[in-house]
Amino acid sequence: MAAPITEIVKQQPAEEEITRQKLEELEKLVADHKDAFENLIRLIDDFNDIGALEAANAMILAKNDILKIVLEQLSREQVVNLINMLLGTAGVFMKADHDLIIHLMNGVSSGFDEGKQFIGSEEKVTLFGLLKSLSDPDVNRAVGFAISFLKGMGKALQEPVPKKEDVDHETLANI
Secondary structure, eight states: OOOOOOOOOOOOOOHHHHHHHHHHHHHHHHHHTHHHHHHHHHHHHHHHHTTHHHHHHHHHHTHHHHHHHHHHHHTSHHHHHHHHHHHHHHHHHHHSOHHHHHHHHHHHHHHHHHHHHHHHSOOOOOHHHHHHHTTSHHHHHHHHHHHHHHHHHHHHHTSOOOOGGGSOHHHHHTO
16 A cells, blocks of 8 residues: 655746746737737837937936936026915915806907907007997906906005015915
């Protein structure tokens, strides 16, 4: 009678067998996606022809120097001021009614179209024509909006301009 099996040994494929299996899988993948691989090779070749691969490689090698330059440029006073202005402007738009902003932008676009037509004409604006145009409901609506806008802006401008050190940057960030 045979001796009982007391130990199970899991068969491990040899390194050469694993490599052969991986190569077969890769070969099948390339065959299944031949067109995509050909396009990818052409794209890489085009990038190489224009020097983009060499430039990308150089950028990777110089990443620390590039990062240092970018950070130096971003910390310049003019750039910081620009970023603060963009954040402030974004904050104003975020507080405004979205539908109203869209409505106003559509009105501005329509106004540009009308203005473009006027520029192409030989028509002159006279004082009497200007006064007469106020009776046009569209013109009157726009002038009324502009006057109300200017009034609100004037009220806001009556308050003193805050100094840089008085600006609460945390509040700006949370707008």
